[in-house]
Amino acid sequence: MTKSLTITRPDDWHLHLRDGAMLKAVLPETARHFGRAIIMPNLVPPVVTGAQAAAYKDRIMAALPAGMSFDPLMVLYLTEDTDPADVAAAHASGLVTSVKLYPAGATTNSASGVQDFDKVRPVLEKMAEIGMPLCLHGEVTDHEIDIFDREAVFIDRILDPIRKATPGLRVVMEHITTKDGVDYVKANDADLGATITTHHLIINRNHILVGGIKPHYYCLPVAKREEHRLALREAATSGDARFFLGTDSAPHVDPAKESGCGCAGCFTATNTMALLAHVFEEDDALDKLEGFASKNGPAFYRLPENKGTLTLTKQDAPVTFPDKIHSDDGPVTVFDPGYPVHWTVT
Template sequence: MTQSFTIRRPDDWHLHLRDGAMLRAVLPETARHFARAIIMPNLVPPVVTGKDAAAYRDRILAALPDGMSFEPLMTLYLTETTDAADVAAAAKSGLVKAVKLYPAGATTNSASGVRDFDKVRGVLEKMAEVGLPLCVHGEVTDPAVDIFDREAVFIDRVLDPVRKATRGLRVVMEHITTANGVDYVKSQDDMGGTITTHHLVINRNHILVGGIKPHYYCLPVAKREEHRLALVKAATSGDPHFFLGTDSAPHIDALKEHACGCAGCFTATNTMSVLAEVFEAAAALETLEAFASLNGPAFYRLPPNEETITLTKGDPVTYPDRVDSGDGPVTVFDPGFPLHWRVS
């Protein structure tokens, strides 16, 4: 049995770092293992312009502890007033690697998102022209649609029409949670799909059975076990359409354990150990490098990292239960099983 293996240093293609004290607390948890990450722009106020992205990148780099190596890959938050020329200039400069589409009201800090897709048509066409990917939070926000169906409905109502109307637009469907999402991404050219650590581990029973578990509540919400199994099959397949985007989303415990708790799982600390357990259980350790280190750079047209990490199996690895943010503790995702794979 494999007891140790080495892969290229991984990247995270969907990460929330927040700002201020929270940024300073959680950035080292990612930079310890990951070389690069696509940084989500849903701050308050959001990262809308190239100038905003440059300022946020500088704050991230200033928060990076001495001796750590990490490259933030910046994104812009798509609004109905986004300037196509500014997007193109930010892309040309190399500063911005993608634009993020949040349907208005879909998740944390998404109030500035898009309601009328006709108003962003020009931006999407410019992105297709310059080859800049669109990252989509793939859920409709129609209150008439059941929360467990919002991803599947988004594909039919929004994603497929947008792609057909904007030929050549490269799209990442982020944090896929359904077999519908897996099947759609696999069937498309110029498209990728990120899969989170926690959606490979939990289904909706983990959130609801035996009492509400707020630290398993996320958006998109975890679905039935059949969908989790479809995600595991996609992630472990080696298919280049799929790559790691943790959607690690820190909230202080006081806001998670609340009458109206925040959505998000904080997985940055232990993701690689969790993934090794998931891939080993699927008899697919040989494809972990593709999922975590190769497929994402290939989609974003970037070189894979030259550095490597080694994962070694042994006695259970202990991670902190919480990270202190300065504003309050942030609970680290608990996969519910022992972790035997250690990163070095």
């Protein structure tokens, strides 16, 4: 039985750091284990220009505790007014790694997102030309579409037409939650990849709703049926290089999560690597964890792998994770998988 596993230092290809006091509180939780992260731009106001991305990166680096190393990979928020030239210049400078497409109203702070996809076609064409990846939140927002079907409808109605209309566009389907998403990635070429979150490998929609509403399991895209969770686990543990880790770790203070209209997001930065070791061991795939967490993402983004390593150790007694991370804005609850975990980062 494996008791210790050393892997290349992992990266997080989908992360929310927020800003201000929250940024200062949660950044060390990621930097402790991860070398880099794709930083989501859905602040208020959103990060839409190269200048705004540079200023946000400066704030992130100023919040990084002394002695920690971390490289934030900056992302621009795609709007219908985004300037293709600004995107290309920010990418050429090395400042910005990708652009994020949010359908308007799809998730937290997405009101500035895209409604008319024809209006962003010049940006997508420029990105295809320069090889810049597009990260997207793959859900439609039509009220008549059931929330559990919105990812599958997005693939058919929006994603597939965008890819066919923009040959060479490199796309990351972020936080896929369905077998439909898994199957779409598998059926396409290497220009399409997908991130999978830690929590979507662990919970299905029953965990949110059975026995009372569990606000700290509520996320967007919302967790789906068990058949979809199992499809995600098969994809993550398969060794297929098109699937890689993007935690979508999304901190909200407890009053915002536990209110009458609770915010969407699971905060997993603190214990993701231990939880992944548990999941991959359960599926007899510990040998595939390094690919999923440390190698597949850099390969897709055409970046070098990290130089350092991370060691996971399995102990006899269950590991105790902190219940909450404390910020000057208020407490943030750490994701609880609901079962004992024996892996820890050492």
